[in-house]
Amino acid sequence: MTRTDYVNDPLAPKPNSIVPAVSVIVRDEADRVLLIHRTDNDLWTIPGGAMEPGESVRQAAVRETSEETGYDVEITGQVGIYTDPNHIVAYSDGEVRSQFSICLTGVVVGGQARTSSESSEVVWQPLDQLDALNIHPSIRLRITHMLDTSRTEPWLS
Template sequence: MRTDYYNDPEAPKPNSVVPSASAVVTDELGRILLIKRRDNKLWALPGGGHDVGETIEQTAVREVKEETGLDVEITALTGIYTNPAHIVAFSNGEVRQQFSLCFTARLTGGTPAIDHESTDIAWTHPDDIATLDMHPSMRLRISHYLEARSSPYLG
């Protein structure tokens, strides 16, 4: 299990930093691909930890495939998210400071399928995202994508 802390003065002190990547995947109708995480029951962009031997872009592509069954191609960088006040505590004692790159991606194929990390997959219209139970850090990434910024978010 995991517990996310966001701007919480009671958050535990981090003991690790693990690079990760997520992706805003859209379809031809402009809907955004979301997963419902098994570990915290929140809707999120597909993503996860960087593995040795891959680029961070390959991490995003692999994580989308693992968590959704879908194939994607990276098209841009939405932002780099390193807020030291976003802490993730795991039941094994690891406490991470956030370090995540969020990309935009284009769907290229695959068949939707959930994995051991998710309980649901949904193509979601941007107007419906506000009604979903979602961590603020995911809302921030999606809002930066929807703003169609001329350059990636850095923060």
């Protein structure tokens, strides 16, 4: 299944669903961020995905990170809640979602890098080299918010 993201695009299809999702920014001691290369839209991103029935936000974040990267993580904080109505995600099966994502921070506590059906590559990218990768603006915004040390509260949109 393919995925197309639209941001502030008047030609974007109308959403037909809202699915709570999580994403996780994982950093290491070398000040690198854990990224995956998505198989559905060829973009680089942080791990994340839809919550499943019966899961907490924390459980979904840990599961999604493990599924997409092979790493086990411990959740350490919250970056923000992202609900921009002008960010639409359209899937090839006809589902068109309004954005609803809770972005958390985490640290690796086990596992090892491996790809999945959703990730063709798993890398630790130095923060000063993020511009070299094709990353969606909504993910860049989350990383920017995480790095903003002047913030005292999680982002809320």
